[in-house]
Amino acid sequence: MAVYDTADNVTSCSVNDATVFVIDDDEGLRNGVAFLLGTAGLTAKVFASGKDFLAFYNPLMHGCILLDIRMPDISGLDFQEELRRLEIKLPVILMSAYGTIPLAVRAVRDGAFDFIEKPFDDEALLKRVREAITLNIDQRIDNQKVKQAREQLSSLTDRERQVMSLVVSGMLNKQIAAELGISAKTVENHRSRVMDKMGVRSLAELVHLNTLLD
Amino acid sequence: MTVTMLILLTLLIWRLQTHHLEQNHLELSRALESARDSISARLEADEGFLKVLTEQLASGTLIASEFEHLAENYLAERPRLTAIYFIKADHTVLWIVPEEYKNEAQEISQTISEHVTAINQTNETGALTYSRPHVGLSGTQCFDLYVPTPEGSRLTGIMVASYNSRSLLRNTMDRSTIQAYQTELCGGAGQIIYSTPKVAQVDNRLVNEITLLRPDNGLKLRLSKYRAPFWDQQTVALMTICIALIGGMGLGMWALSKQIAERVSAEKALQDANAELEHRVLERTNELSIINHRLAREIAERLEIEEQSRRHMDQLAQMGRVSMMGEMAAGLAHELHQPLGAISSYIKGCQRILEQPSPDVKRIAYAVDNVNTQSRRAAEIIDRLRTFLTPKPPCKQPHNLRTLIDESEHLIEPDRKRIQIKLETDIPPNTPTVMVDRVQIQQVIINLLKNAFESVQARGSDDRLVSIGASLNGGPDIRVDVCDTGIGCSLEELQLIFEPFKSTKAENMGMGLPISRTIIEAHEGRLWATRNQDHGMTFSFTIKVVNHNGSV
Numbered sequence: 073m074a075v076y077d078t079a080d081n082v083t084s085c086s087v088n089d090a091t092v093f094v095i096d097d098d099e100g101l102r103n104g105v106a107f108l109l110g111t112a113g114l115t116a117k118v119f120a121s122g123k124d125f126l127a128f129y130n131p132l133m134h135g136c137i138l139l140d141i142r143m144p145d146i147s148g149l150d151f152q153e154e155l156r157r158l159e160i161k162l163p164v165i166l167m168s169a170y171g172t173i174p175l176a177v178r179a180v181r182d183g184a185f186d187f188i189e190k191p192f193d194d195e196a197l198l199k200r201v202r203e204a205i206t207l208n209i210d211q212r213i214d215n216q217k218v219k220q221a222r223e224q225l226s227s228l229t230d231r232e233r234q235v236m237s238l239v240v241s242g243m244l245n246k247q248i249a250a251e252l253g254i255s256a257k258t259v260e261n262h263r264s265r266v267m268d269k270m271g272v273r274s275l276a277e278l279v280h281l282n283t284l285l286d
Numbered sequence: 287m288t289v290t291m292l293i294l295l296t297l298l299i300w301r302l303q304t305h306h307l308e309q310n311h312l313e314l315s316r317a318l319e320s321a322r323d324s325i326s327a328r329l330e331a332d333e334g335f336l337k338v339l340t341e342q343l344a345s346g347t348l349i350a351s352e353f354e355h356l357a358e359n360y361l362a363e364r365p366r367l368t369a370i371y372f373i374k375a376d377h378t379v380l381w382i383v384p385e386e387y388k389n390e391a392q393e394i395s396q397t398i399s400e401h402v403t404a405i406n407q408t409n410e411t412g413a414l415t416y417s418r419p420h421v422g423l424s425g426t427q428c429f430d431l432y433v434p435t436p437e438g439s440r441l442t443g444i445m446v447a448s449y450n451s452r453s454l455l456r457n458t459m460d461r462s463t464i465q466a467y468q469t470e471l472c473g474g475a476g477q478i479i480y481s482t483p484k485v486a487q488v489d490n491r492l493v494n495e496i497t498l499l500r501p502d503n504g505l506k507l508r509l510s511k512y513r514a515p516f517w518d519q520q521t522v523a524l525m526t527i528c529i530a531l532i533g534g535m536g537l538g539m540w541a542l543s544k545q546i547a548e549r550v551s552a553e554k555a556l557q558d559a560n561a562e563l564e565h566r567v568l569e570r571t572n573e574l575s576i577i578n579h580r581l582a583r584e585i586a587e588r589l590e591i592e593e594q595s596r597r598h599m600d601q602l603a604q605m606g607r608v609s610m611m612g613e614m615a616a617g618l619a620h621e622l623h624q625p626l627g628a629i630s631s632y633i634k635g636c637q638r639i640l641e642q643p644s645p646d647v648k649r650i651a652y653a654v655d656n657v658n659t660q661s662r663r664a665a666e667i668i669d670r671l672r673t674f675l676t677p678k679p680p681c682k683q684p685h686n687l688r689t690l691i692d693e694s695e696h697l698i699e700p701d702r703k704r705i706q707i708k709l710e711t712d713i714p715p716n717t718p719t720v721m722v723d724r725v726q727i728q729q730v731i732i733n734l735l736k737n738a739f740e741s742v743q744a745r746g747s748d749d750r751l752v753s754i755g756a757s758l759n760g761g762p763d764i765r766v767d768v769c770d771t772g773i774g775c776s777l778e779e780l781q782l783i784f785e786p787f788k789s790t791k792a793e794n795m796g797m798g799l800p801i802s803r804t805i806i807e808a809h810e811g812r813l814w815a816t817r818n819q820d821h822g823m824t825f826s827f828t829i830k831v832v833n834h835n836g837s838v
Contacts, residue, residue, distance in 0.1 A: 098624040100660045104631030107653055111638040142620075169623045191627045194634035 090135035090205040092116045095125050095151075096167065097143050101190075105138065105167075105197075112198045114205075122151040129160065134212055136163045136204035141172050141179065141187070148179055156183070161211060163204035167192070214284065221281050224270045232269070235262040239275070240282045291535075295528050299521065310492050310511055317463045318496040318509055325458050325498060325507070328366065329431070333414055335360055336370070336433040336445045343372065344439025350381055357383035366454040367447050368428060373398055374443040397422065398430075398446070416503035419451065419473045427451045427471075427479045429505060451480045455507075467509035474504020489513040618671045625660040625667070632657045680723035680808050684832055687756060687764060688717040690724060694731040695754070701736065705743045705750075709735075712755035718764060718831040722809055727829070730802040730813070734768040734825045737798065741772025741822060749821070763811065763828040770822040783815050802827075 092109050094116050096102040106116035115135075119125040121143065137155075141148035148166050155164070163185035168176035176187035185204045188197055228236065231252075238248045245263065249256040272278045339356065342348035357370040361383060371382035371391075377399050379391035387394070397420065414433045422428030431447040451471050459469060468488050471479040472495065492511030499505050632653040639645045639653075691713060695702075702709055720727075731754075738752040752770045759765065775783065784803050799813075806813040806827045813827040 098628070100628040100656070100663065101624045101631070103656065104628030104635075104660070107649075107656070108631040108635040108638075111635040111649070169620050190623050191630045194631070 086209070087202055087205045088113060090115065090209070091133055092135055092138055092201055092205070093119065093125055093129070093162070094138045095119045095122055095143070096138075096140035097121065098140070101140075108194055108197070109201065114198075114201065122146045122154065126154070126158070131160075134162070134205070134208050136165060136185065136201060136208055138165050138167060138201065141166045141168045141175055148175070148184075149182060152179060152182055152184060161208070163207050165200055165204055217281075218284050221270070221285050225285065227269050228266060232262050232266050235259060236266045236270075236278070236282075239263060239266070240279050291528075291532055295525075298524070302521065302524070307491060310489075311494075314467070314492055314494045314509055314511055317460075317467060318494055318507060321459055321463060321469075321507055321509070322496050322498055324460075325454065326500075328364075328454075328458055329499065332364070332367065332431060332447050333433065336414075336431060336447055339370075339372075340433050340435045340439075340445045343441060343443075343445070344435045346440050353381045354383050354385075357381075366449055366457055368422065368426065368450045368453075369446075369448045371446050371448075372443055373446055374441065380441075380443065398444075413501070415501060416499050416505070418503055419471070419479045419505060422448055422450075429503060455480060455482070463509070467511055470508040470510070471498075472506040472508055479505075486512040618667055622664060622667050622671075625664040628660040629657050629664070632660070680726050680805070682721045682723055682809075684719045684721055685724055685727075686717060687720050687766075687829070688713050690720075690722070690727055691731060691754060691756070691766070694728045694735065697728070698732055698735050698739075701739060705739055707739050707742055708751045710751065710753035712753060714756065714758065717756055718758070720764065720829045721832055722829060723805075726805045727809070730805050730827065731766070731768075733798045733802050734827075737825070738768050738770035738772060738822075741770050741774070743772075745771070745773045745821070747771065747821070758831070762830055764831050765826055765828045767824050767826045769818065769824040771818075771820075772822040774817055774822045777817075780815060780817060784813075 092106075092114050094102045094105050094109070096105070096118075097120055099120070102118040102120070106118050109116040117128070119128065122139075123146070125137070139148055139151060143151075146154070152164060155162070164179075164183075165185050166176050166179050166187035167190055168187050169190040173187075173189070176184075180187060185207065186200050188200060225233070234252060235248060238251060243251070245256050245259045249259045252259070267273070267278065270278060270281060272281060339348065339353065343353075353372070361367050361370060369382060369384060369387050371387070371394065372380045373395060374380050377395045379388075379394055382388050382391060382394070400420075414431065417430040417432065419427060419429045422430070428451060429449050431449065433445045433447075435441060435443055435445070455469060455471060463469065464482055465485075468484050469482045471481075473479050488510035489512070490510075493508065495506045495508035497505070498507045636650050636653045639649055691711065695709065695711065735752065735754065742750050742752060749771045752768070754766065754768050756764055756766050784799050799815075803813045806829075810830055811828040813825065816824050816826070818824055
């Protein structure tokens with residue numbers, strides 16, 4: 073289990089060290105699925121119920137959830153709601169059986185990543201699982217970037233922040249100098265410090281970072 | 287009654303007034319006598335005093351200063367007396383008390399001469415006298431008492447006491463007398479000398495007078511009773527009692543008359559009520575008999591409904607069983623997916639392992655072990671399904687086929703209405719009796735009708751017709767056909783139509799027709815399907831009929 077404390081760690085997390093959380097009340101099925109995922113090089117963790125999963129999970133884990141839509145203790149839809157409430161942003165793939173397709177469609181509309189029908193095609197299952205994990209990693213990286221950018225932004229002085237907002241709006245140094253009533257040389261100094269503090273090397277990067285912050 | 291009472295009351299008051307008057311007269315006489323006595327007593331005292339003075343004077347023991355001393359003291363305590371003086375035979379005043387009157391001695395002697403014609407004469411008789419009332423000293427109404435010196439005295443003359451009439455009365459009379467009567471002093475000619483102020487009207491019936499002095503100088507005391515208010519306390523009390531009595535009586539009589547009136551009206555009301563009651567009883571009796579009829583009818587209806595509902599419940603139970611079969615089958619099918627899904631996962635996993643350059647045999651063994659377990663589980667589920675789907679041996683009883691079909695149609699009526707299907711029934715009037723398990727055969731009929739409805743519904747044409755008919759072909763069987771105008775099926779599908787789990791409908795298990803066929807075959811009949819020439823399909827089954835002699 074990896075611990076992601078810094079942006080470097082997040083960016084380094086991959087599909088291979090992600091975890092697939094298989095939640096199904098049928099022991100045979102969840103073990104079978106876990107076996108299949110294992111043979112495909114994925115790490116799977118099995119849980120008999122949503123409650124068991126929540127007891128185990130911590131926010132540093134990444135991957136996706138493979139959830140049986142029909143479970144005795146909590147329905148797939150209610151479980152999704154519970155995940156949202158707890159701000160667990162793992163993508164959910166629902167496993168639906170005969171007669172539960174409408175339910176699964178509703179779940180997807182409700183924010184589930186996808187659903188697969190039992191008995192499922194192994195290739196299709198593995199493909200969707202990998203996609204879900206990738207989405208989760210991307211989300212985490214973006215989240216981490218935003219978090220980092222916020223920290224960097226807070227290290228700027230008021231003047232530097234003013235300069236930055238004018239720079240990303242596309243103004244030239246001279247225009248900024250006139251706008252703020254300071255010399256172009258000073259603007260230049262502020263600008264290089266902003267780039268430094270925000271950890272970017274080009275104007276394009278700074279603009280991208282600014283979009284993330286918005 | 288009231289009038290009599292009033293007359294009695296008037297009489298009583300009159301009698302009371304008379305009595306009152308008599309008493310007042312008596313009281314008046316007493317007051318007069320009492321007043322005269324009390325005045326007389328004082329005058330006698332004065333007479334005595336003057337006599338002593340004259341005797342002393344006659345004996346020559348009384349000197350001027352002593353006279354003055356004695357007289358002044360006497361006067362000081364007796365305001366009724368204005369003055370005491372001695373007048374000589376020549377009508378000259380010798381001594382006079384109080385001193386202020388000395389200046390009026392002349393006047394006095396003149397007055398004396400008017401009243402006492404001859405002092406000597408008086409002296410001769412030796413008797414005291416009273417003068418007539420006159421205006422005396424200081425202009426007051428007065429009268430004088432003359433006491434002559436006795437015979438043989440050294441100085442002949444008269445000792446005089448002058449009375450102020452007003453003071454005499456005022457200081458002698460009782461206070462109560464003065465308050466109750468107007469008190470008057472009258473002279474001999476009847477002229478009024480003094481009168482107490484008149485405080486009220488006097489009662490002319492209650493006036494009396496009495497001669498005041500002896501010897502008589504014509505002075506009289508007259509008392510006039512002040513008129514008492516007509517309504518004196520006693521009368522008022524009496525009147526109050528009487529009025530209260532009369533009032534009370536009147537009230538009593540009024541109450542009585544009212545009560546009587548009430549009783550009369552109550553009796554009338556009672557009579558009315560009785561009449562009304564009789565009327566109501568009659569009405570109610572009629573109503574009751576109507577209600578009785580209705581009740582009897584309702585009871586009969588209720589019994590009928592209960593019977594119907596009992597039958598209906600019976601039928602619903604059958605329907606329930608049919609739908610429960612579907613549901614259980616669906617549940618079992620879902621259950622079957624679990625081990626199959628697991629097995630599939632293990633197998634796929636194994637395939638992946640085997641694709642690797644050096645397959646991990648241990649993992650494959652693990653998977654195979656699990657596949658074994660899961661396939662056993664699947665087999666168990668299928669066993670349960672089979673047990674469930676195998677019909678019980680039919681409990682055959684004679685039934686009218688037409689009734690069976692009618693009841694089935696009745697049960698499926700809500701479905702028919704919902705999807706708006708026209709259902710035609712063509713059953714010959716004399717359908718024979720069949721030996722069947724009612725519940726099972728109805729399951730088959732309902733299943734076939736339902737399938738037909740769904741097929742018509744699926745096609746969605748305007749031509750929404752399903753027909754059920756029965757026909758005897760002279761053989762030992764009766765044939766029932768269920769014909770629809772639905773989507774029908776392909777030839778390939780027709781081959782498999784009675785195979786389990788071959789349903790063409792998403793929400794269907796595909797168990798209806800296999801079960802139906804099993805049931806019909808258990809009844810030694812046949813169930814088959816044919817494609818119609820234009821649209822839809824016809825499902826037919828045969829059932830053995832009971833012969834007239836009762837054998838199948």
